[in-house]
Each structure stands twice: as structure tokens, then as C-alpha cells.
Amino acid sequence: MIKLIPTRIPIKVGDKYIVVLNENSAQKLDLHAGDRVLIKNGKKAEIRALLDVTENGEIRDTQIGLYIETWEKLKAKRGDRLSISVAEKPISILYIKDKLKGKKLTKEQIDEIIKDVVEEDLSDVEISYFVAACYINKLSEEETVNLTKSIVEHGSTLKFDKKIVVDKHCIGGVAGNRTTMIAVPILTALGLTMPKTSSRAITSPAGTADTMEVLCNVTVPGPKLQEIADKVGGFIAWGGGVDLAAADDKMIRARHPLSLDPEGMLLASIMAKKHSVSSTHVLIDIPVGKQTKIKTRAEGKRLAKKFTSLGKKLGMVVEVMLSKGEEPVGNGVGPILEAIDVMKVLKDKKDAPQDLKQKGIEMSGQLLELCGKAKRGKGEAIARKVLESGLAYKQMMRIIKAQGESKIKLIPGKYTMDILAKKSGKITGLNNRLISHIARTAGAPKDKGAGVYIHKKLKDTVKAGEVLYTIHADVEERLKYSEEYKINEVYTIK
């Protein structure tokens, strides 16, 4: 058995274990890039890893390169001698190939794939073949149900001793859309259980978790979340902090390069997150608009049917709401700016953004009707009353305290730049994507005060010289970055 000298490669590669040999030693050992190998560090540690092969050069014939995670897991030190041997490829590779060939996968086969995704035993290339197979050969409803279950079973779950657990999800694409932070306090104020896990921004200026984080801690371990829900009825926490649906995040990474959204995977991804917190009644918000994922109402309705049918198979009552996706919801875009909007709505201030208030009330009303807490047509009025009476605000404060109040002050970034209308007229277009991009380059979501405040919305009329929107930044030079982008192309005025 050859013994190799470990050499540390100062890069983190995520949770994966990757080791590197040079071409010479790989050839001698009859090993190839992509092979699975078993690495032993004497009796100290042993791991299964993916092999990378590099040209001869920096890594010598007697060495084995270990990326940071692998170095640490193996407890490697100078002077150690590691042994390497070939390990079997995961059987899930065969199932991925089966799906590429158009075969239907069984529950057991999907389980095997998801287990290997979670355990990082499949490479990015292999996962991308699974994504491609699901994209072209489509997942049947049965496969989608099984994929959803597999994702749930291979992640953490939360359970509640309640008959009704409500939940909502928005499939995204619209800036400032913080309805979760309106709906959760309304519904939990009415005694319902609503354990809401949310995501952080990936390509947007703020996810619900980023905005909620302005107000309180959102990284809360599972047992504590359960305690909070028992005490105040609900929470708004970062999903990534509880490791729910862990497989999903890893598959999303493989979908990113081509922006692939295989429908079955999209459905499973969303429903797994709901299923893993034991939701029984779920409202899905599908914004429809030229710049969102779903372009037409017909497309939205087709997808809605899939959601409700899949929900039934998983034992959940699911309803879909098709909403307007042509412009941001509310005025603020960016964590603090959005949190300000939300608190204004909950306090029912006069200058609160009415579109956000109305959408939050509608969603809450529909959820009340869905779970039988209100008669059809009566939910909205109940929700409005809870909001306008201040009950929802009080409830929000309870939730914030339970999660751990933050010390961040609700002050938008102090460096600002106003973008003025170049001509007078009526606003006929507002580029969602450009708004997001500008808010991000100004520093959102990392710089909490950074983002965009929208003064004028669709159908408003403006005079030349009036402020259309204001860019906020916490760091002065960030405004300069924004200047480089097409800040004058956000609005269409006719």
C-alpha cells in the first residue's frame, strides 16, 4: 500500500471532500478524475472522497492534495502518511443514467440519489446529469411525490401537535414582496400555527430571511423553533439554519449555470420545504408578469393544478393565488428599506405602502378560508380587522422577542442618490430586474441599509425633474458602482 504525504490546498470547496493526485501517481494507482476513493489517515480518520487529477507539477508523486474541509476532516498534520484505495462508485449513478434513458425511477432509486446528494457523494457534473434528465424526460407526478418525500426524509423536520398548520410560499421574481411578514403575524394573532422558514437572497436584493434579520435573529435551531411556535404560534426563520430540505440547495447549485427549472424539481423543492415543517394548509403565490418566471395567467393556472394535485398526494390542502408581477411590491427594496415598509403596514401608518398592505391582507384572508377559519368571502375582512386594530403588530413584536430582538436601527443607508425623470408623462414600465441589480450593487443584502426606495410606480404620472427612485448605500463608494449601471433605464415613461 502506497503512503502519501498530505499537502493542504488553501481553498474551501463547500461540504465536499475532494483530494488531488498528480497524473503520475493517479496513473500508477490506476485511478481517474471523478473516481471515489477511500482515504485513511492511520487510525485517526477515514473518509470517502472524490478524486481530482492535476498535471504534474506542484503536487508531487508522493503527495496528496487536500482541500481545507478534507484536511480538517482527516485531522491531517505534517508528518502524517495517508493511504488511498479505490471505492465503489455510488449506485445512484446508474439510476441517473436510467433517468437519462427515459426510465421511471422508483421511490428506492430516488432515495438513493437524494441520499448521495445530501452526503456529497455525487459530483456537480453528476448532479447536473440528474437535473438534465429531469428537465428533458420530466418527472411523473408519482416521481415528483417520491422526490418530495425523499428530500424531506433526508433533511431535518419540525413537528407540531396541531391539526392545522398553515404556510405560504411565493415562487419569486418580484422585489420587495414581503407579504410573509404581514401574513404570519395576522394569522398567528388569530391563534393559528404558522412555522415559516424563508430563504436568503441568492440573486435578489433581499430574501424574507434577510429582511426579518433586520428585526430579530433568524438563525434558530430546530428545537428552539418548535418552542417558539408552541409559545407564540409561529416564527419567520432562515430555512438554511435548520437544514430542512438539505438536498434541495445542492440541486439548485447544479441548476444555476443554465438557469434550469425542471418543473418536477421546482414543485418538489417547494413542497418539500412545506412538508418538512408539517404544514397542512398552504397558499402558493405565483406572480405573473413579463419579468417573472411565469409569463401568462394560462401558464400560472397550469402550474397551479400541479401544485394542488401534488399537495393532495402529500396530504396537504394547497391553493394558488395568481398575483401581479409587473412591478415591485411596496416602496423599499433592500433589507432595512423593506423592514420599514413592513412595520409601517403593521402599524397601519398613513404612509404605509398600500399595495403591500392589501396583498398581505388578501393572502391572510385566503389562508383563513382555506383552513376553515373563515367562510368563503369573509377571510379578508377578518384579516383586515386584525391588522388595522394593531393586533398583528403586537403579535409581530411577540415573535420578534421570541426569536431574539436585533439591535439594528431602521435607518436606510445614509449615502443617497436621487434618479430624476428625464421627461414628463405616464409610467408604463418599471424594470424589476434592473431595480434588483441596482439595489445589489448598492450593497444589498449584505449592507442592510442599502437598496432602492421607489417613489413612483406603474400608471403614476411624473413631471420631468421629479424623483423616480432613490438609491441608498451604507458605503459611499457603492453609489459609484451604481452609476455604472443603467440607472436611467429603469422606468419607461410615455
Place this chain on the structure above:
Amino acid sequence: MIKLIPTRIPIKVGDKYIVVLNENSAQKLDLHAGDRVLIKNGKKAEIRALLDVTENGEIRDTQIGLYIETWEKLKAKRGDRLSISVAEKPISILYIKDKLKGKKLTKEQIDEIIKDVVEEDLSDVEISYFVAACYINKLSEEETVNLTKSIVEHGSTLKFDKKIVVDKHCIGGVAGNRTTMIAVPILTALGLTMPKTSSRAITSPAGTADTMEVLCNVTVPGPKLQEIADKVGGFIAWGGGVDLAAADDKMIRARHPLSLDPEGMLLASIMAKKHSVSSTHVLIDIPVGKQTKIKTRAEGKRLAKKFTSLGKKLGMVVEVMLSKGEEPVGNGVGPILEAIDVMKVLKDKKDAPQDLKQKGIEMSGQLLELCGKAKRGKGEAIARKVLESGLAYKQMMRIIKAQGESKIKLIPGKYTMDILAKKSGKITGLNNRLISHIARTAGAPKDKGAGVYIHKKLKDTVKAGEVLYTIHADVEERLKYSEEYKINEVYTIK
């Protein structure tokens, strides 16, 4: 514009340019893993690269990690300050997505993909999506023709002032199958032009290029190859040394993890290599057997039709030979052992492996008939005469001299181990794959003398205790590695 401090990552990643930012700085710059970026090192150098993002830690907010190739290309030094900006994604990504959606690609679209493959502007994950798309949605014949042309156009080519240029190709899977080294001397001795480029072993114990390298230099630049072909009629060189069909090697890398052979890609890969050396008449050898790529004669015939039809569209006359693929051809497996077999055949020695001799003659005969140098049914006799008269041997020596004779002595690895029959009986099975694996672990193709010498072949009868095969190694301890493998399971004796 932010300036970043270059930090060298001591790993070679192939010809790709990859740079690494930590999560903090990527987020600040609104960049994501997989993005294309433009990196400038002042006025010294500028490249387009792929971005990787690593967890915060070793790479600091002010740093940018450069793998060796990128470090060198950017002429980076301590004290340099690099600038980074986002670059457009290649448009070929859209075409790959189109193919995933089942659309037919035009010549221009395929060109764009192949250009980006060659220029390393597509990541492994993106190329694997192209492979998956071609695998599931199949390439039409027109697309295959265009893919072949694109591969040829984006690599080097060799041109000859001849009406007839003959060539052969074996789709592989059988050890010791060195018929090229018999056919090239026979056909060029008859005045034909035969510019043969061959591959090195990837997962086998020797490619033709590895075996020929025992006798002479095989890494010959294009202009020199042209000169040799003009002078002696042909050569047997390593294809990788001339950069013919460069795109192909990179796509093969992406096909490896799932061992995917999308038929259109396989066809294009082979035909591009023939087209790039201006071949006019081509014989394709398809070994049929349980352990080769093609399992049945029916499958072989179907593939044969595709080859001939594709050849016609590319202006080549193509014929296919279905050969036996149940056991190795010849007795030697490994570079020197195979070279000894070949030289024995060319010298027509009594102990030359007759199966290799016969297959070499048949192939040569069929090629003579194919290009009109012999009447149908008469080719084999002519080829046999050239071989048995010693003309082919003399011609081989001319080719060897022209390429540059090697100083390697034809002596098999001196450390040997005989594997004996455990019982008496008739040999009914010989595991090709296991033979290859044992030869590789003994050191082939890296250790030229390493490999396996096969004493007994299919249908032979053996007595318990007789030698079935001998393992040769140049390095004594390599025999020990072999012991670990299933050396007694190679033969089936009944």
C-alpha cells in the same frame, strides 16, 4: 473599480482559466460562481475566466485566487493589483438549453458551442448539459454532419495532394488489438497514403500511440507529419500531439463520469479525426462481444449504416468490419509486449500471434478493395503477400526511421508472476476488462515493459498447473498491487 491582490493556488486545472473570490467579495461585486469575468493585470495581461466562489477563510476579501495556469497567463507577481469585471455569458449556453428543450441546432449554433468548448469558455457542468442533451434528444444526421465539421474546423488539419488517402479506426474495447501497426506498413508499402493518428490509453493498458512509442517518436508536429507522409506514404503518430479534433477530447472528459456515449457525438468524434487528416477511404472496425461497447451483430450493423451514411455526407467512402471482441487480439497486453507481437507478425515469425496477423491482413485487404486498388475478393491475397514477403517489415522500418527511432529495447518487464490454471478443462471465457485492469496495475502503459502475456486463449484446453498468463512489471512492488486484484478470475475453465 476594486483592485484585488492575486494569490497563487498551487494546482493546475487543465487549460481552463479559473479565478476564486471569497463569498464576501463575490457578493459585494454581485458576482456568482460560474459567472464569466474579465480579469486585468494592469497593462500586462487580460483574460476571460470562470469564477469560483469559496467560503470566507483562506482567501481574504481583498484577494483573488488564481490557479497556476491563470497565474501564469496573467503574468501575476506579488504586488500586482488585478481588476475584475463581469463578462457576458457565452451565447452557446442558450443553444445548449435549446438542445435540452429538443430543438434542432443549426451549423452556426453548433459552431458556437464547439468554439467555446475549444476556448475553454464552457465549464464542465455546462459541457455535461450539452452531452446530456445530445444523449437524450439525439443528434439528427444533419446535426452530426455539422458537429463533425465544426470539430474539424476548430482544430488543426493535415492536407495531402493525393486522390486517395486511406484510414482505419477501431471503436475499441479489445486489448492488444494493434492492427494499425500491421495495416499501415502493408498499405503504404503498396504506395498508398495512410496518415494514421492514434490515441494514448485512457482506461486501457496501451493505446496504439503508446505501443508505437516503444519503437519510435510519436509526438510529431503537423508540418513534419506532412513531410513524412510525402516521403514514406504514412505514419503512426499520437493524435494529441497535433491538436486534431481538439474539441473532442474536452467533450470526452464530460462524458466520462456516467460513461455516456451519445451516438451522434461518438460518430462525430471518430469521423472528425478521419476528416481532419483528409481521409477519403475509411474502414471502421467494430469489435462485437459481451465486454465491448457493441454487444450484438445486429447492433453493429445498425451502427455501420450510420457510419457509411455519415461518411457519404462528408465526402468519404466508409466501410465497416464487424470483428470478434470476445478476447484480446495477439498475446501481449502492454506497450512492449504488444510491440513484440507486432514485430513478430511483420517479420512473419513462426511464433507470431496468428490472430493478429490474420486480422491485420483482412483489414488491409478490405481497405485495398475499398479504394479500388484490388478487386473484390482479391485484397487479402495481395496484403498477405506484402506481409509475408517482408515488404511490410521494411516499410515499417522506414516509417520508424522517419518518425525518429527510439532507444527502448524490446524486453518485457523483468519481474514476472505466472498465473496457473487451478483445474483442467476447456477455456470458455476470458475477461478482457480484468486483463486490462491487471496490466494497468502492473504499470502499463506508463511502465513500457509492464503488462500481461497471454499463453492460453479461448477454446484452448489446459491442465491444472499450466501457465494461463504471465504478469510483467518493470517495478517489483507493482506485482504486489496485482496480487490484490482478482487474478484468478480472468479465465473461465469448464
